[in-house]
Amino acid sequence: MASPIEGLAGLGLQLTRQPDGSLHVRKLELEPRRRRLSSLLFTLIWNAVIWVIGAFMFGSVPFHGEVTESFPGAGTLILGLFGLMGLSGLSHQVWIWLGREEWQVSRNRLEVRQSLLGIPRRRTHADTQVSVHRYVQNTWVLEVGSRKQRLLLAELTPAQVSALIDLGELLARETGWPLLAPERPSGVAPPTAPAARPAPSAPREPAAPLPLDPELCRRVAPDLEPGERLLWAGQPDARRVGRQLLPVLYLGVPWTLIALRSAIGWSGHEFPFSAFPFLFALAGLGICSTPWCRYRTALVTYYAVTDRRVLILTEGKRRKLELYRPMDLCETERHELPDGSGDLLFARREEKDSDGGTRTVEIKFTGIPQVRAVERLVRQLTAQQAA
Secondary structure, eight states: OOEEEOSOTTSSEEEEEOTTSOEEEEEOOOSOHHHHHHHHHHHHHHHHHHHHHHHHHHHTSTTHHHHHHHSTTHHHHHHHHHHHHHHHHHHHHHHHHHOEEEEEEETTEEEEEEEETTEEEEEEEOSOOEEEEEEETTEEEEEETTTTEEEEEEEOOHHHHHHHHHHHHHHHHHHTOOEEOOOOOTTOOOOOOTTTSOOOOOOOOOOOOOOOOHHHHHHHGGGOOTTOOEEEEEOOOHHHHHHHTGGGHHHHHHHHHHHHHHHHHTTTSOTTGGGHHHHHHHHHHHHHTHHHHHHHHHHTEEEEEESSOEEEEEOSSSOEEEEEOGGGEEEEEEEEOTTSOEEEEEEEEEEEOTTSOEEEEEEEEEEESSHHHHHHHHHHHHHHHHO
16 A cells, blocks of 8 residues: 655645555645636736737728738737747646646656646656756756756745755655755755655765866966966857757747838838838847857856856957856856756846846856866855855
8 A cells, every 4th residue: 555755745746655665746736726826817818918909900900901911911920929828828727727747756767647638648767867956036946857857846935945855865766866956945954754864975085176278277367366276167068058049039030020021011101110110120130149149159258266256257349257256156056967067056146127126147157067076166165155
């Protein structure tokens, strides 16, 4: 008979030990009912507004004929794009309310079983890793595999973050996979339940110093203080940085095509009305060029860790240098790929947005080799500040 496992309260999960020794996890309601109702109401209003505006703009206003003549199918295309956004949010709400998800965990195997309205779907993971990291602000994610298959994504309190890390440790022990997770939030002690307590790890031998590239050292040397010692220098993976921004083309390409075709139809109008579509086309070209611009910037970006600071240097028309001393660093978050490369988040800062509010900007090294060793150097700086 299956026996329940306690100690991971607050994550919306029900864990049971099966007679064959495997672990069964059932996904329950993580978000409060009130929040789920507000999300559903917002999605319904979003869809209603989109369809009403679409019907008004392309079905009843006087200039409907001019728009469709200058760009045949423009109304259908624009309405379809916004309609797909609304339907995507609505399908997510249907899954939240009607979907079921269970995990079957055993040695070197994690099987995710999902069902929606009686339609089953399964996916299996093997020979991979478990990852726990911050998604944005207070939202945390539990992922499996190098393709970042999400098992859980939600806004969590510090106590729930600690429980999520314990869940990651539990899955790592059950499967035998490595775990990538940050330090526990300060002031939150790990649960005392045996199932959630991490097993003691064997002591590690001190790692050898990281090799230094002479060219990178030459780039960073002018910005070092007297007596400051360079511990590591590197560059981001420019191709990876560009690939991460390729999804913006899904917006930029349709936007630019619609604007260019509209510009042809409006070329006979008087200035400045005839210039409006060209302004939208320029904005679309700017969106499409974002991956290439970030790729070019990454080629002239240099990272460095010294015995005093963390540096990010960007060369170009202007030389930009960002400095982060030990008091500016936060708890590190590492996302490591199977080849040992990955991303390392080490600082956050608050900036004002266009609406007058504040937003959190995450500072990290992107696509660096030996990310685990670099994280060790950054944590040494944090330890110096604590001492």
